[in-house]
Amino acid sequence: MSAIVQTGLLAARAGRGTLRIPVFAVMNLVQPLLWLLLFGQLFTRVVEIPGFSSGGGSYLEFITPGVVMMTAMFGAAWAGTGFVEDAERGVLDRELASPASRGAMQVASLAWFSVVSVVQALFVLGVAWLCGARFDGGLTGVLVMLVAVVLLTCVFAALSNAVALLTRQQQALIGVSQLLTIPLMFLSSAVMDTQLSASWVETAAKYNPFDWAVVAGREALSGATDWGVVWGRLGLLAALVVVMTWLATGAFRAYQRSS
Known part of the structure; x- marks a missing residue:
């Protein structure tokens, strides 16, 4: 069985596990709506502050890419939960003993989680549009923003999976997720222009992968896109x-050695 087929089957299994509990699917859509509204x-009136780089648009248009990326990051930070549950039930040990490759499992x-993030992103964009937000980047801008969503999701889902495999504890996974995601959100331009923040916040944002995704998405959706900035952030x-x-x-090897 090829690695692609293995990946498809394992991804379908993860999807069935999520959809068997509809409340989680609903919450994944309700949460970004609450953030956005x-x-x-x-x-709303933050855009009136001198120096705020809203590009002449509304605050809703400014914050929408931030909410899209916040939702992707927070959702991906829980990816490791599946590995923790599989380890507790003994399913993970059986999978590791099967012909399935470690890469395919990861x-x-x-x-x-990328699929989930893309659905959430489209939902947030749809609600923002209904509330009056307009994005001059058009379809191309939306597609580029979705690329940023997928890349950001993969970064934090992989991190979450590594923590889960190394600790095997839900409490540790929650602690690490909270410790990282909340500061990264506020050390970015997701909800506020960093040019209006302390200089050290603006400096920190330059090295913040979450802000890379926010900037790439916001630039792609704008009417005057700086594609050099977009491709640079996506490359990082x-x-x-x-x-x-x-x-x-x-981390699978570390998990097996500690078994």
């Missing part, structure tokens, strides 16, 4: 995906 209403998880994310996937796949 609450933040969008609370900070990529299947990333693929499924792609390189990080390769590194994180390699590390997460290697």
Whole structure:
């Protein structure tokens, strides 16, 4: 059986596990809606602050790419839950003893969470459009933003999977997820222009993979896209995906040694 077929079958298994509990699927759509509407209403007049780089658009248009990426990052941070549950039930040990490759097991998880993130992103964009947001980047901008969504999802899903395999504990996974995602969100331009923040926040955002995705998505959706910035950020994310996937796949060996 080829690695592609293995990946497809394992991704389908992950999808069935998610869809068997519809409440999680519903929450995955409700949560970004709350982010979008609450933040969008609370900070409507922020664009009136001198120096705010909204490009002349509304705050809703500014925050939409941020909410899309926040949803992708927070959702991907829970990817390791599947490995923790499989380890507790003994399923993971049987999979590791099967002909399935470690790479296929890892990529299947990333693929499924990428699908979920893309659906959420389209949902957020649809709600934003209904609320009056308009994006001059058109279909090309949306497609490029979805590429950023997939890359960001893979980075954090791989990280989550690595933590799950190394710790085998749901509590540790939750702790690490909270420790990383919340600071990364606020050290970015997701909800506020970093030019209006302290200088150290603006500096930190330059090295923040979450902000790379936000900037790439926002630039792609804008009418005056700086494609050099977009491709630069996407390139950094792609390189990080390769590194994180390699590390997460290697975590299977650590898991087996500690069994």
